[in-house]
Amino acid sequence: MDEAQTTGTVFRVSGLTRVYRTGAVEVQALRGVDLALAEGELVVLLGASGSGKSTLLNILGGLDRPSGGRVFFRQTELTRASDRALTAFRRDHVGFVFQFYNLVPSLTARENVALVTEIARHPMRPEEALERVGLGARMDHFPAELSGGEQQRVAIARAIAKRPDVLLCDEPTGALDSATGVQVLEALTAVNADLGTATVMVTHNAAIRQIAHRVVRMGDGQIKADERNETRLEPREVSW
């Protein structure tokens, strides 16, 4: 507990394990993960598929519960939180960005963002969030009328509009081509720089590691390497 209270730490994870059981098959997704994430940090979680990176992200975001170990968000132990408390945690502190955008098809870009600002405590205006990701001109379009990159930027606007403490991104460029992916990464790094939002980005795309403050490599449900980037690249300097 004392370590978790150290100022500047957003997440503190110790001895985290997660076992999935489907029928007779048992899959060990996480095998003892220890990790601390600092305020304002942009961390890339890198690993092949099945390495456990998405599982870790879901547990951090309160979408999944570990089989063992403890997770602290600042002073709060998430591993002991009720379902109701986890909902409140997501509502008040976390912004999510997913590979498949997960926009509500029946709401326009502006309305998708408003969906979140209506229930958040100190949100920015939906228009401001959309302008931050460069979509000021497409606010009244439905998802079906937007390109993949645009949809993902709406998702980012939706995630940041509540001024979250952490931004959790699961393969945010996974469904996009390189040029569109760069636009999305620019939006994310800008939010991280301007608002100081701690950001965790899960990807299997090694090229992206260059834009992060810190790169955590996962494999086999464990952390294999944890290194700082001495020289960060701008997103437009990256390609894949």
Add this chain to the structure above:
Amino acid sequence: MRALDRKMLRDLRRVWAQALAIAAVLACGILMMVGMSMTRATLGGTQAAYYERARFADVFASLTRAPASLVAGAQALDGVAQAEGRIGFQAVLDLAGQEAPASARIVSLPATGAVLNLPVLRRGRLPDPLQPDEVAINEPFGEANGLQPGTRFRAVLNGRLRELIVTGWVLSPEFVYTIAPGAMMPDDRRYGVVWMGQAAAEASMDMGGAVNEIALRLTRGADERAVIAALDRLIDPYGGTGAYGRDRQMSHAFLEGEMSQLTVMATTIPPIFLLVAAFLVNMVLGRLIKMERTQIGLLKAIGYGSAGIAWHYLKLALLIGVTGVGLGVLAGQWIGSGLIAQYQQYFRFPVYLRDPATGAMLLAGGLGLATAALGGLQAVRASVRLPPAEAMSPPAPPAFSRGWLDRAVSALRVRQTSMMILRSILRWPGRAAITLFGVMTSVALLVASYFMIDSVQIMADTLFTQSNRQQVTLVLSRAQPERAVLDALGLPGVRQAEGAFSMPVRLVHGHRERLTAVSAHVEGETLARLLDDSGQDVPLPAEGLVLPERLAAALDVAVGDSLRLEMLAAPRAVLDLPVARIIAQGMGQEAHIAAAPLFAAMGVAPQVNRIHLLADPEALPALTSAIKSVPAVAGLTDWHEVRRQFDATLQTSMVTMLTLQTIIGLMTAVGVVYNAARIQVSERSHELASLRVLGFTRGEVGFVLVGEIMLLTLLAIPLGWALGYGLAAGLVGAMSSDLISIPFVITRRTYAMAALAVFAASLGAVLLVRRRLDRVDLAMALKARE
């Protein structure tokens, strides 16, 4: 088993609850068709056989007195196969152990044996023509009063108290449904039919060699109207009160009314259920096919033809159809048997000839399967046409466009979750329409079931509390001078007595005519007032007739038109009278007139033939037993007793019926709501899980699902009210005839009860589905794409 069939069965297992809900809706339609048709066919077949065997007459007439030889004249009329004359009258009975007197219709049995309306012996024997004290009674009256053959009871016949011996119990086609004149329901304890030998009846009524009733059986193809007209001419000099056909014979009219109501229910209600079931099959199969789009592409890629794939899905629809038809036929048989058992208490036939209505059953089965197939076909057609490559790629996301309607919705400035509800309705108007339709029909069916209580209660209120404030009504055997009312005041405990007079008349307007009665009213009546449906006193105009709406419509007259009134009792005058007023009176069948002009036209001093009494409650026993020995009284009605009997009958017969109707009525709402919600959850689990991830609570996410369904439910309720009003009007129309009038009133309580029941059922069904949202694995839902 082929692999595809195995897949079909597994698909069915996956959607079993939805399939069962559809089958239940279908089953409701089938059970209505089978149950009602079976009951209708059984009643109709039994009636036809009974009428034939017991030679039920076709034409009936009453008169004051005619020589028996007149019957031969009637027999000779063109179109008459058989004629029979007899003596018939009302009498008061004094039954041991029963304080209030009962009344009976007494009819004579021709000495040579009846040729028409043959009594069917059920127990004991018919009375011996040589024994003047022997009588047979109708079976239900015997059962209700324990009057076994051999027991004796007393009756006031033509003013003389006589002791009669029961020799047997009989049933007659004339009295399949036995109801006292003016009563609302049969009361076998207080009203019976008594058959007496011709000689005994002649002696009792001073009618030696005379008859006062004639019945005719017509030859095949005879013109009933012509025969009635000829008979009227024949009996007119003898005080004929107008001959009539079976349509105005009380027992027959009730039986026919009930059967036509069954026909209406068997034909109008099942199509509603079938339509809803077809929509549901379409909806569920459409969803299944959409989810299996890539599998269809795969099947095509490996060489299955479009027809084979279509048949594969159609088999699933047909399996639902077979289940629904099977359940419906079984339940229909069960309900039909129950209804027939219930009818056996009211409609007394010697035997019931059970008719399974095989034709209707086969038709119902065929329609049920066709319904499922049609619903399925539409869903299957579009999908099997897709080229395999296109089928294997995921479908495009639903496109929401910005039409004017959408801009209107945007302007509403509602929360985004509410916006999702509105957009979903706009985006899938067809699906919303199905939900709307299903819920609407539920409300309508319940309104059409529950309004029966309103009708019956209005009848009771009108009869018991408004117009009839008297406790006892005496029916006099013949009209008496007004001072008879003063004599009645001398009876024990009587505080108030009021005379009333009515006579049978024929009203004629152009080529339209109606047999009815006219009631005379004096100023200042308080016990039996003339009221309209709103409970207002109707003042009698100084001249002219007051007609209830139904009668005015039947005669096609308006206020100011002139009517011919032919009195069918002495002095048999014919008057031309203006229609002074037409009143809203649901149950009204009679014409009304102020007493003074009527008696002036009749050229007699004011008379009475009914006396209404208000008595001290504690003096009632003494009063009723005193009445038993007043010769001039031919019958009486104890209104308290009528009310008690009425309430008791209502409680027992209506509760089961209403429960059943409620369950069936709610079926369409439950079936539609459950399926619509399941499909919503299946299609939108991704979207709804996203909301949970964004920090929406279970309640807030549930609102998107529950809110849409309940919004549609609320919209459907007023539509259901309107449809229910129409259905109820149809049922009342089927039951009503010149003889039977049912007030058509639907109270706010009925509308509210129907709405509440359906609202609760919808909410229950959607909440059942909402629980599924709790089980959605958030992390998986975000990964999995359709």
